[in-house]
Amino acid sequence: MLPLTKEQEAALGLELAAKRQEHADLDAAIHTLSSSGYSDQMLIQRMKKRKLTLKDRIVQLENILLPDIIA
Incomplete structure (x- = not known):
């Protein structure tokens, strides 16, 4: 992979x-809704799915910005 420019690194x-x-x-938000007895489980499930999608992107960005030196 090509090295990132300073601008690309800053944007990422x-x-x-x-x-x-x-x-x-x-x-x-999920914790608050769950502990308040809020009953819209579909909303909570959508939020959890979004959270997982975000986590995947976070890991992807971390791997780009902080590559494993012992590869």
Whole structure:
């Protein structure tokens, strides 16, 4: 893989930070809804699915920005 330019690295870093924040926000929202006895399980399931999608992208971005040196 070609080395990233500083601009690409910065853009990916910003995306990573945004995805981590959204993941944390969803986690908090899911916890709040679940503990409040909120009954819309479909909404909670959609939120959990979105959270998993975000986690996959976070791992992908981390692998791009922090490649494993012992490959």
